[in-house]
Amino acid sequence: MSAREQILEAVTRANANRxxxxxxxxxxTAIQYTDLVAQFTExxxxxxxxxxxxxxxxxxxxxxxxxxxxxxxxxxxxxxxxSFDTAYLYQVDVAAMHGTIAVAENGAIWLPESxxxxxxxxxxxxxxxxxxxxxxIVHNMQEAYQYIDTSAQxxxxxxxxxxxxxxxxxxxxxxxxxxxxMQVFIIKQVL
Amino acid sequence: xxxxxxNNAAKFIANEERxxxxxxxxxxxxxxxxxxxxxxxxxxxLREIASTxxxxxxxxxxxxxxxxxxxATKNGxxxxxxxxxxxxxxxxxxxxxxxxxxxxxKSKSMLTEECHLNQYLQANGIQVVDTDLGERIVQLRNxxxxxxxxxxxxxxxxxxxxxxxxxxxxxxxNNDPTYLTRVAREHLRExxxxxKVALTxxxxxxxxxxxxxxxxxxxxxxxxxxxxxxxxxxxxxEKLIPKPEHLSTFLRLLARSATGQPITTYSxxxxxxxxxxxxxxxxxxNKRTEQLAQDDFRSSLKxxxxxxxxxxxxxxxxxxxxxxxxxxxxxxxxxxxxxIDMKANADLPFASTLCGSCTNVCPVKIDIHNQLWKWRQxxxxxxxxxxxxxxxxKGMSVVLGNPKWYRLTGxxxxxxxxxxxxxxxxxxxxVWAKQRNMPKVPDASxxxxxxxxxxxx
Numbered sequence: 001m002s003a004r005e006q007i008l009e010a011v012t013r014a015n016a017n018r019x020x021x022x023x024x025x026x027x028x029t030a031i032q033y034t035d036l037v038a039q040f041t042e043x044x045x046x047x048x049x050x051x052x053x054x055x056x057x058x059x060x061x062x063x064x065x066x067x068x069x070x071x072x073x074x075x076x077x078x079x080x081x082x083s084f085d086t087a088y089l090y091q092v093d094v095a096a097m098h099g100t101i102a103v104a105e106n107g108a109i110w111l112p113e114s115x116x117x118x119x120x121x122x123x124x125x126x127x128x129x130x131x132x133x134x135x136x137i138v139h140n141m142q143e144a145y146q147y148i149d150t151s152a153q154x155x156x157x158x159x160x161x162x163x164x165x166x167x168x169x170x171x172x173x174x175x176x177x178x179x180x181x182m183q184v185f186i187i188k189q190v191l
Numbered sequence: 192x193x194x195x196x197x198n199n200a201a202k203f204i205a206n207e208e209r210x211x212x213x214x215x216x217x218x219x220x221x222x223x224x225x226x227x228x229x230x231x232x233x234x235x236x237l238r239e240i241a242s243t244x245x246x247x248x249x250x251x252x253x254x255x256x257x258x259x260x261x262x263a264t265k266n267g268x269x270x271x272x273x274x275x276x277x278x279x280x281x282x283x284x285x286x287x288x289x290x291x292x293x294x295x296x297k298s299k300s301m302l303t304e305e306c307h308l309n310q311y312l313q314a315n316g317i318q319v320v321d322t323d324l325g326e327r328i329v330q331l332r333n334x335x336x337x338x339x340x341x342x343x344x345x346x347x348x349x350x351x352x353x354x355x356x357x358x359x360x361x362x363x364x365n366n367d368p369t370y371l372t373r374v375a376r377e378h379l380r381e382x383x384x385x386x387k388v389a390l391t392x393x394x395x396x397x398x399x400x401x402x403x404x405x406x407x408x409x410x411x412x413x414x415x416x417x418x419x420x421x422x423x424x425x426x427x428x429e430k431l432i433p434k435p436e437h438l439s440t441f442l443r444l445l446a447r448s449a450t451g452q453p454i455t456t457y458s459x460x461x462x463x464x465x466x467x468x469x470x471x472x473x474x475x476x477n478k479r480t481e482q483l484a485q486d487d488f489r490s491s492l493k494x495x496x497x498x499x500x501x502x503x504x505x506x507x508x509x510x511x512x513x514x515x516x517x518x519x520x521x522x523x524x525x526x527x528x529x530x531i532d533m534k535a536n537a538d539l540p541f542a543s544t545l546c547g548s549c550t551n552v553c554p555v556k557i558d559i560h561n562q563l564w565k566w567r568q569x570x571x572x573x574x575x576x577x578x579x580x581x582x583x584x585k586g587m588s589v590v591l592g593n594p595k596w597y598r599l600t601g602x603x604x605x606x607x608x609x610x611x612x613x614x615x616x617x618x619x620x621x622v623w624a625k626q627r628n629m630p631k632v633p634d635a636s637x638x639x640x641x642x643x644x645x646x647x648x
Contacts, residue, residue, distance in 0.1 A: 003476075004272035007428065010480035011253045014489075020250040023433065024243040028236040043453055086418060090384060105231075105443075106453035119465060120417035123410045141439040141454075150435045151266075151400035154463030158442075160454050163410035167325035167341065169348045170216050171368035176324060177376055177383070178410020178457070 030140040036104045037186060040137050043107035047161035048174045049182040053134075060131055060185045064096055076117040084117065089124045096129035097122065099159075101147050102186075105140040108158040109184070110148050119155050123163075128179040130159065134189040193535075194577055196542040200510035213345065214508040220341075221502040223451025224552065230453075231443070241440050242556035245493035248431050249483065255398040255431045256474065262401030263472060266463045271473045276306035279425065279475045283308060283390065284315055286423060286471055292387050296379075298405070298412035299323040300392030301339050301496060302425045302475060304518035305531075308390075320382045322411040324375050331358045337512025339519055340449050340498040345511050379411065389415035393426035393472070394495070395441060399434045402462040403472060406445060406455040413459055421469045422461070428479050429492040441495060444554040448497040482530045487565045491526050493555040498523075500549035500559055506542050515539060522549040526562040529570065537575035540566035598638070605632040 001009070033039040041051040054060060064073050073094035076082065097116050099109035109130050116122050138144050150156055163178030174180065204210045228234045248255055260270045273279035279302075287295065295312070297303065297319055309319045309330070321330045325342035329335060331354050336342030343351065348366045355361040361374045391412045395404040403424050405412050416422045432441065438458075446452040464470035482488050501507045501521035512520035517528045517536060525539035540563045549559040570576055576584075590596045608615045608629050618625040635643075 002272065003274040003278055006274050007272055007474070007476045007480065008253055008256065010476070011256065011428065011483065014480055014484035015250060015253060018250060021243060021246040023247050024240045026240065028233045030233060031231055047452070047456075086384065090380065103454075108454050108458070118417075120414070123413045123417065141443050142436075145436050145439045150397070150438070150460045151402050151462045154266075154461075154465065156460045156462075157413070158454065158458040159456065161456050163408065163456055165324045165372060165409050166450075167323070167328065167343050168351050168368040168371055169346075170220070170341070170344070171348070173369050173372040175376070176372060176409035176411070177322065177379060177414050 026142065030142045031105060032139045033104050036137045036139065037134060039104040040102060040107060040186075043104070044161060044184055047107055048164060049107070049161045049184055051184045051186065053186045053188055055188055057131065057187060060096065060129070060187075063185075064094065064129075067094060074117070074121075076115065076121070078115045080117075082117040084121070086120070089118060089120045092121065092125045094127045094129060095121050095125035096131060099130045099132045100136060101144050102132045102137045103139075103141055103144045103158075104137055106160055108141070108144075108160040110144065111157050111159055112148075113153040113155040122157065122159065123178045125179055127181040127183065128159070128162070129183045129185065131185045131187065133187050137186070193538055194579075195516050196510065196514050196538045199514035199516065200506075200542075203511040203514055204509060209347070210509060210511075212347075213511060216344065217502045217508045220450060221499070221552070224448055224499055224502065225451075227447035227451040227453065231447075237440055237444055238554055238556055241444055241495075241554055242493060244432060244437050244440065245555050246490070248433060249429065249489065249492055252428065252431065252483070255433060256428060258398040259396055259401055259431055260474075262399065264401070266401045267470070268401065268464065269469065269471045271471060273473055273475045273477075275477050276475075277311075279306050279473055279477070280308050280311040282471075282473050283423060283425075284312060284317070286421065287312075287317055287388060290387070290421065292421075294318045294320070294382075294386050295388040295390060296320050296322050296382055296386040296415040296419070297390040298392065298407065298415055299326055299342075300390065300425055301336075301519055302392060302427055302477075303390065304335065305477065306425075306475070308425075320379070320386070322379050322382065322409075322415055323407075324372065324409060324411075327375060327379065328354060331355075335513070335518065337520065338498060338501055339496055339521075340501075345513060380414075383411075383414045383418050386415065387419050388421045388423065389419040390423045390425065391416060393424050393430050394445070395432050395438060396426055396430045396472075397433075397435050397438065398431055400462060402435070402460050404438060404442075405459045405461065406442070406457065407459070408452075408456045410457060413457060416461070417465075419468075421471070422464065423471045423473065424461070425473045425475060427475050427477070429494075445495055445497055448499040448552065448554040478531050482527070485530075488526060488530060488562055490557050491523065491530075491559075491562060493557055494523050494527070495555060496523075497554055499552040499554065503548045503552050505544055505546065505548070510542065515542065522559045522563065523557070526559060526566060529566050533570065533573065534575055537570045538577075540564075540570065598636070601636050605634075605636075608632045 071093040076097040101110040162182040163176040165176035328343040337345040352366045393403045394406045446455045507521045528536035547560040
């Protein structure tokens, strides 16, 4: 008998003649905030990211152009195929890309594979810049999962702040293996 | 039964200053968890729902395992099944051998600790580099993690500095955590870049999509996987959840319970391998089905490995993770480990005060302290309790079962403490006197007092 058959048989045996629990309903209202931008900004700053509200994408592109000479930066156009080689990806200083949903509750931003140029880039870059439209900020994680299709693409990730660790005596160090810094731009809602 | 936990703990607490630091640090994390929990009015409802989703999934596990396998296979993921630790390790080795690759990076996976994968691969000529900072520190020191979320919590920065100086040529006596973290960053980036195989654990496996979710703060899991050509993910059968929408409940609970963060920095959803690359998922049993078959212990499989029960446990905080001599320490480890080897881990369910704090903080509402108590009964029934305990219990049942013996020994005890306090307070003769002074004894027992005073009324 293969391991698969052994395991499935043992599980079936363990579950035989059992009253089976039904899936629960989400019978509560998840937390709501009066000011989504303020809450989202407060959480992100607390976890080590910088947040700037801007009028348009143009301001972000100007910010990228104004980076010190010698810094390697890249702006990733959503839904565009890029081919980078690994060595280049490890040299990028600043990478800017578009998130699709942002969560006020915890500062997380959903980044689908199609918006990151290469799966490695959001992790290998020294500073990650995530751009999000104000109207794409939702209250909580439960709401966020209603807007994203986690399996439509091969990969996707919620990112909340720069990489960090507290593995040495519980001292918080921003910048573990991934980005050392994170900048979030919120593009104001056009009314 | 060995008294391993008690003996190891005695060594741990010999350094009082360090014990107090360990205790305070973990309690601080517990209070951060409390603040994070209080930030959500629906916290208790979330716990209830998470617990019920897990109960439902375990009750239908055969269906969800097959559904997950079918969907993951459709996504181009290769699924492997391993009934025990050795089968798991052999599958990893076979994947490596098929490509002739001799080096692998690994992010945190408690399952691979449980299976002793590193030792197995090293014996077969494979170099394994743990990439979580805490795990890398303990790996360089030839130790095992002492905590499932904070692997190096038993160490001070001086220890880490010394280890890095020895192995990574860092500056001697530079104890700055930021400096030390940067040293590890440079060192590990070289390994990420060079390694063609990356192994990760799995926090959640979604049946309806065939995706796996991995939660980290450091970014090491993703750097490893995305640079490599082959991603291997090892998961226990209990990691399944039905649908992606259920992730919201667990991601809201996990980091808040673990470290008090609102969410981990990265919650990575892996569904398909990149073009031209491979993704393997190994589904491991290793006696989980035995736990599933026992009504008393079944719900321990709901565990999402947040370690909130470690941080709150008065025994864990004051005895350190290594005292538990298993891959998973703390209260949850003490109910999981006896299922893997009851004899070797018979001491662990006794390493608890049964205060119930673990149960109160558990995000999936496992009744941990009840299960500890049930394991104690099982261990005694099977005859695995310590001889000293057996003799003491037999003696006590004679004394407590016979009023004459009870009165006589009571008198003897009071007489001993009164006239030979140095003997009664000698911890070598009386273990109860370890770190305690015996109380002042009354002249008479309550019974004697009652007989004398009843007549006065």
